[in-house]
Structure formats: structure tokens, C-alpha cells
Amino acid sequence: MTEATQFLRRRQLLAGSAxxxxxxxxxxxxxxxxxxxxxxxxxxAATGPRPxxxxxxxxxxxxxIVHSSNTIETRRAAFGTSVITPAEQLYVRNNLPPPDxxxxxxxDAWQVAIEGVRNPRTVTVAELxxxxxETVAMVLQCSGNGRGYFPSKPSGTPxxxxxxxxxxxxxxxxxxxxxxxxxxxxxxxxxxxxxGEKLPAGVDPLSLxxxxxxxxxAMTDAILAWEMNGAPISLAHGGPLRxxxxxxxxVNNIKYxxxxxxxxxxxxxKIHNTGYRMTPPGAQSKPSEPSIQELNVKSFVTGPAxxxxxxxxxxxxxxxxxxxxPAIRRIEVSSDGGKTWLEAAFxxxxxxxxxxxxxxxxxxxxxxxYVLASRAIDASGATQPEQRxxxxxxxxxxxxxxxxxxxxxx
Amino acid sequence: MTEATQFLRRRQLLAGSAxxxxxxxxxxxxxxxxxxxxxxxxxxAATGPRPxxxxxxxxxxxxxIVHSSNTIETRRAAFGTSVITPAEQLYVRNNLPPPDxxxxxxxDAWQVAIEGVRNPRTVTVAELxxxxxETVAMVLQCSGNGRGYFPSKPSGTPxxxxxxxxxxxxxxxxxxxxxxxxxxxxxxxxxxxxxGEKLPAGVDPLSLxxxxxxxxxAMTDAILAWEMNGAPISLAHGGPLRxxxxxxxxVNNIKYxxxxxxxxxxxxxKIHNTGYRMTPPGAQSKPSEPSIQELNVKSFVTGPAxxxxxxxxxxxxxxxxxxxxPAIRRIEVSSDGGKTWLEAAFxxxxxxxxxxxxxxxxxxxxxxxYVLASRAIDASGATQPEQRxxxxxxxxxxxxxxxxxxxxxx
Numbered sequence: 136m137t138e139a140t141q142f143l144r145r146r147q148l149l150a151g152s153a154x155x156x157x158x159x160x161x162x163x164x165x166x167x168x169x170x171x172x173x174x175x176x177x178x179x180a181a182t183g184p185r186p187x188x189x190x191x192x193x194x195x196x197x198x199x200i201v202h203s204s205n206t207i208e209t210r211r212a213a214f215g216t217s218v219i220t221p222a223e224q225l226y227v228r229n230n231l232p233p234p235d236x237x238x239x240x241x242x243d244a245w246q247v248a249i250e251g252v253r254n255p256r257t258v259t260v261a262e263l264x265x266x267x268x269e270t271v272a273m274v275l276q277c278s279g280n281g282r283g284y285f286p287s288k289p290s291g292t293p294x295x296x297x298x299x300x301x302x303x304x305x306x307x308x309x310x311x312x313x314x315x316x317x318x319x320x321x322x323x324x325x326x327x328x329x330x331g332e333k334l335p336a337g338v339d340p341l342s343l344x345x346x347x348x349x350x351x352x353a354m355t356d357a358i359l360a361w362e363m364n365g366a367p368i369s370l371a372h373g374g375p376l377r378x379x380x381x382x383x384x385x386v387n388n389i390k391y392x393x394x395x396x397x398x399x400x401x402x403x404x405k406i407h408n409t410g411y412r413m414t415p416p417g418a419q420s421k422p423s424e425p426s427i428q429e430l431n432v433k434s435f436v437t438g439p440a441x442x443x444x445x446x447x448x449x450x451x452x453x454x455x456x457x458x459x460x461p462a463i464r465r466i467e468v469s470s471d472g473g474k475t476w477l478e479a480a481f482x483x484x485x486x487x488x489x490x491x492x493x494x495x496x497x498x499x500x501x502x503x504x505y506v507l508a509s510r511a512i513d514a515s516g517a518t519q520p521e522q523r524x525x526x527x528x529x530x531x532x533x534x535x536x537x538x539x540x541x542x543x544x545x
Numbered sequence: 546m547t548e549a550t551q552f553l554r555r556r557q558l559l560a561g562s563a564x565x566x567x568x569x570x571x572x573x574x575x576x577x578x579x580x581x582x583x584x585x586x587x588x589x590a591a592t593g594p595r596p597x598x599x600x601x602x603x604x605x606x607x608x609x610i611v612h613s614s615n616t617i618e619t620r621r622a623a624f625g626t627s628v629i630t631p632a633e634q635l636y637v638r639n640n641l642p643p644p645d646x647x648x649x650x651x652x653d654a655w656q657v658a659i660e661g662v663r664n665p666r667t668v669t670v671a672e673l674x675x676x677x678x679e680t681v682a683m684v685l686q687c688s689g690n691g692r693g694y695f696p697s698k699p700s701g702t703p704x705x706x707x708x709x710x711x712x713x714x715x716x717x718x719x720x721x722x723x724x725x726x727x728x729x730x731x732x733x734x735x736x737x738x739x740x741g742e743k744l745p746a747g748v749d750p751l752s753l754x755x756x757x758x759x760x761x762x763a764m765t766d767a768i769l770a771w772e773m774n775g776a777p778i779s780l781a782h783g784g785p786l787r788x789x790x791x792x793x794x795x796v797n798n799i800k801y802x803x804x805x806x807x808x809x810x811x812x813x814x815k816i817h818n819t820g821y822r823m824t825p826p827g828a829q830s831k832p833s834e835p836s837i838q839e840l841n842v843k844s845f846v847t848g849p850a851x852x853x854x855x856x857x858x859x860x861x862x863x864x865x866x867x868x869x870x871p872a873i874r875r876i877e878v879s880s881d882g883g884k885t886w887l888e889a890a891f892x893x894x895x896x897x898x899x900x901x902x903x904x905x906x907x908x909x910x911x912x913x914x915y916v917l918a919s920r921a922i923d924a925s926g927a928t929q930p931e932q933r934x935x936x937x938x939x940x941x942x943x944x945x946x947x948x949x950x951x952x953x954x955x
Contacts, residue, residue: 195776216680216715217775219629224776265859268905270626270893305626305893365627366605366634449675483680483715486894495678 209297212440220300251397253317267311272486281532289529306360323397328389429459456511457491472506508539619707622850630710661807663727677721682896691942699939716770733807738799839869866921867901882916918949
């Protein structure tokens, strides 16, 4: 082991310790109605950007925007054109501080309780590995991605485009696990996952527990994953085991998953019951409001990213487009803020319907100012809209206008 | 920037300096007939494994076998089932120490001479980015991968399975660059790439220059790449610019490429003229012998990897299969050293004909000893052979028998 990796190893070991619980902070976690209130940074940003928190110290700092210890965004300019988002550039959104890094010491020994099947019991990762294997490329996107474009400034992290990435997961299909345990019990309508984060004492567990329910139909594609992008899942991204639900918003992909249950009712945890709801502006969230579940159709330009002046001449405009499942059928790009549109071409391999597609178009650009926008249309006919849907917590922003980027050409 | 990344940054900056040239060492680079003689390690392996060299200090040490400063292999057990090999686990094989890391300071300013076109000139990466964009997933494999299984112990690094990986490159198609410069001149039969490594003084440049020629037909798929797996290419893997020739052995993918020429004749550099040739055992290499170019059909088991005892019961045997271009049609797995075979299933997305496919098969394994082997058949009908082709330098080993792995089940 080199000095450098020894150093990082020490940092990672620190990450989940009691010290990290203190430094990462629980402030903001009990914010109004499940909104993603940013926790205070570990250190005041005296000069320059906030540092990466210890458990994510291995990330590429130059590619990230650190909002807080638990909310770290990828810069628009850091998305390349290689389809995959490398782990060191993938965003982090933790609803609670991660567990102690010691949970990674023996990954195969991690236990998950399987309930709502005929023969419920606790299984280890080692046993899961004997039940099946599947690999899926998928867009992971925080429900609040694009919140930073809401003029109403909802509470929560003001993500721009970078609380999203496209990664490859490997693990066992949830449906195989259910089969191995006798099949799903009758009368179950939800797939409910529970996170293994340590809860602070003296608080109602349901007020903080990370537990989400999705429609049981999601089990067709869901996997219990132990690998991301070819490596064991890091603590920052939910290792040793994560419930991955392709096509669903990030919060439904439970990190450090300790319980997978087929349930008759939805989770009573606050994060599900009133959290992540499409609440009218100014209102309190209610369980009767639409829950944030499947991703909607969306695209954004990644290059040029507006971070520097572009040289006049031919400019390749690149970006990504995705949906909650239907393939992307068409991408259009505008350089005049949406007055006129041109069709862009797909670039690179198609990693399947849950992955994003990269696109590119060559534009001749004279010196001047431009507003670059993209809009995607999927195979179901769903079209990325011009306007966001206003809501109290700034969820599900897929407005092409909000995500447009101003570019100076000289 | 965190302390950890500052630390790594310092290490990376050191990597290409005069100090690194000294520590990385040039011994072995003028070895016989282009054979990959391992350079001495930077530090004696007093106890435990050799450390990663400074320019690759950011790699995951636990996933790698460090043969020398310029030859670093991925452990069989580190290959996951996510198709892509992450940068921090990808093998390194440098024919010369990398250039100074300062070449990464302004990536867009890197220059490459384009010759053998109607309007030859030098272009910058910034200009290349205005000529086109393509993304390709590809197996990168050193010609000497599997040399460690030759009983004749040819000189050169004794790679086992891990001088190979599957990565995604982004850049401009070489054919677009040629078109932008007036098209390929008449009478050119080769695509010749030249590396930008610094050559030591007092030596015949042709004896060390990294320059290779491939058939001009390869320009259909070749790209000048500035990105790997979604991030700018690291120094260890040829950044800021690499000539990527999908379907061809690693040595043809020129790092730090400073010249791309369409040529009437093949390169006179030793590494091409007599290096990387299929030479009969015991003979001296000659230019008339077959040059190591396209990859051959190959597969190997990655799990179980033989590094630990496996628990009796159902065992998922996983691995990878690839060829130089034709799609993989079928994979078979044997647990008895090749006496009987079963067909395995493909796992995960198909990233295109230059990528590898992951495969898996569930076997019921009672306690005992097993020899796990895999063999691939591609769409052209080419079948991975039982036996290697004996040759002086241990190239192109695709023997399924050699790559079989012994596994203890208890």
C-alpha cells in the first residue's frame, strides 16, 4: 500500500466513526416535510470552496461542488462524453451520515432481512451471491436535481444539473431473492427498502429512518447491488449493499440496505409518508400528494458548460438525455434559448433504457452570446417541457428552459 | 482541495519529472527484440508487495499486482461484473516512462502533427474538438497478457489475466481529422502513430521511440481520444491525447500521441520493425514475421478467482469474453478442466463489438477441487483454442487451458 492510499484509507476509516457523526452533523435532517435542508459544512468556507468530507475525500475535488458534508454535486463541465460517470465524479446525497466504515471490513458478511415472502429470513451478501447475477446501467438522479433553478428558492440543496450520473450496478435481481425464499406473500403491493444508517438516540426513529416504498412492479428491474462501475460499492454510494431501483429517483435506491420487505402498505417513515411529495408552493406536505417515484424525461447540455469563453467557429454541443424507462427517441438543441431547434445525433453505445444517451451536434458559432438548450422526447412520446412544475420543495425539475446554459463566444 | 487530493496531486506532479525518469528506470527498455522486459522496481520489495509508482499512486493498490514501475496488472479477483474496468483498477504497461505531468496542465494546448494528408499540419486538442466526437467501449489488452502461463518463461512481464480491461474512450474519429485536412494522400497503406515520451540522450531514437503502424483500414474505427471512462485521460493511460485503435492490441494505442501519419511504409522504429512479432521459440525477431495487431478471440473466468476457498452449493461462475471485432456469439464454461462444457449466459449491457461481454453460469458444486475454464466463440466462427501458439516472446496467449483457474470448494 502506498503512502497515498494509506492516507486515504485512514481518512475513509475515520469517515463513519463517531467523529464523523459529529462533524457531518444531523442539523437539517429534521427539516420541514422531508425537504433536503443542507447540513452545515464541516468547516466554514473561509476562502475557496468547501472541502470534501472525509468519507468522500477520494473524489476528484476539481469536478465537484461541495454544498455540505452530505450533499456534493458534479460540475456541469465535468460530465464528459463517455456515457459513464466515474465514481470519483459522481454526486453524493446522504439523508443521514453514512454508517461506520467498518461495515466494509467484511462485505460478504453484511446482513439484509427479507420480509413479505413465504419464508422470511435474514441473508448475507455471500448468500445473495449464490442467488443470481445481473448488471444494469442506470441514471441515478436526486429528486431535487435542478432545485437551484426555482426562483422561489425552496429550502434544500440548490442543485443545478449535477445531482445526477450514469453508473453501472451489479448484484442479484430482487425477484430471484424473493423466489429463493418461497415467493412474495399474497396481498403485497409495495417493495419497501430500509437503510442501515445509525439513528441518533432520543429521536422518533420514523422521523429519520431512511425507508422508501415503490410499487411492487419495480421488482422486475430492481437489484440488490454490491458493485458499482466495476468496483465494490464505496461507503459514499451505499456499500456494502444497495437496493437499486432502475428508473426511480435516487432516494428510492436505499444505501446500506438492511431490510427489503414486500409490504401491503407504504412505509410510515417520514421520508416516505410526507417526504418527497409534490406539494403546492407554500403548503405543508401530505401523504395524499404524489410521491416522487419514477424519473421524468430530461436532458441537459454538458458542453460548452458556460464556465469559459468559447472560440468562434465550429462548436460541438454535447449533453445527456434520459427518462424513467422508455428509450430516448430524439434530442433537439437550440442555441437561441428555444426559438429554433435542430436535431442532435446520439454518440456512443446505448447502455439500455435506464441509462442516459449522450448526444452531440456541430454548430457554427460566430462571436456573440448564446443560450444553449436541449430537449428530449422519449419512446412513449413524453417530451421534456419548457416549464418546471412549481412545488414547495423544488422536486423533479425537467424544464429545458431552466437547464439552458449561457455561453459567450469570441 | 482536500489534504488527500493535494497529497495525490503532488505525487502526480512528481510522476513525470526528472526524478521520475530516474526512479522509473530505463533498464530493460532496450531488451531483446521488443520483448517486454520488466524494469526494476522503484524500491526493493523488502517485505510485502511492491508499491505503486508515483504516476499511478492514485490506483487501488489492493486490486493491482505491481511487476515494475511500468508494468502493473489487475488481479483476477478484482474484475467485477459491471463490464467497465474503472481507471483505478486498469492495468498499466508503459514502453517508456511517461512524459512530465506538466503536459496535463493545459490539455487543449497539446499538439499533434497530422501527416500523409493533402494539407498536413499540426493541430491542437482544442482544434480536434471542433472536428467531431465519437465514443467507443473497447478492450485494451497488452500483447503479452497471459505470458506468465508459458512454461518456456519468455523474457518480459509474466502477466496472467490482468493486462486487460474494458474502458470507454471519447475523442474525434481519425477519419474526420483526415477529411478536415484534405483527405489521405494517395498511396498510403498504414496509419502510423508516434508517442510523445521523452527519449534519453545518446541513444538511437529508433531503438526506443514508441511508434507503431496498423493497416490503414483501422482508421474506420480509430479515434484520437482525450477522455477515458468519463474523465480526462490520466498520465498513466496516455493523456492528454491517445491514439485509440479499437480491436488492436494495446501497444498500437499510442499514448501522448504527438504524430499521426498516413504512411506508404511501416514504421522503422524497433518496437514495430522487429518488436511485437510472432517469433519462433529461441529465434531472433525479424520484420518478416507476423506483427502483433488485431486481438484474437479470448475469455477467462474472473470469479471465483482461486484466491480463496469457495463455499459448497450454488456458485456463480463469472468472466469476460472478447475478440478483435466480431461479436461474441457463445461462451462455454467447464468445471472439470475441459472434459465437459456448459453454455453460460451473457450478463449486462452489450457495449458494442470492441467491448467485452460479461458472462455467468450457476453451478452446483460439492466440496472438492475444480478447474474452471471458459472458451469463447465469436460471430466469425473463431473459437478460443485449447493451446497457446508457442512463440519467443510470449505474445497473444488465448489458450483456454492456460487461463483455467483452480478452485477449492469446501
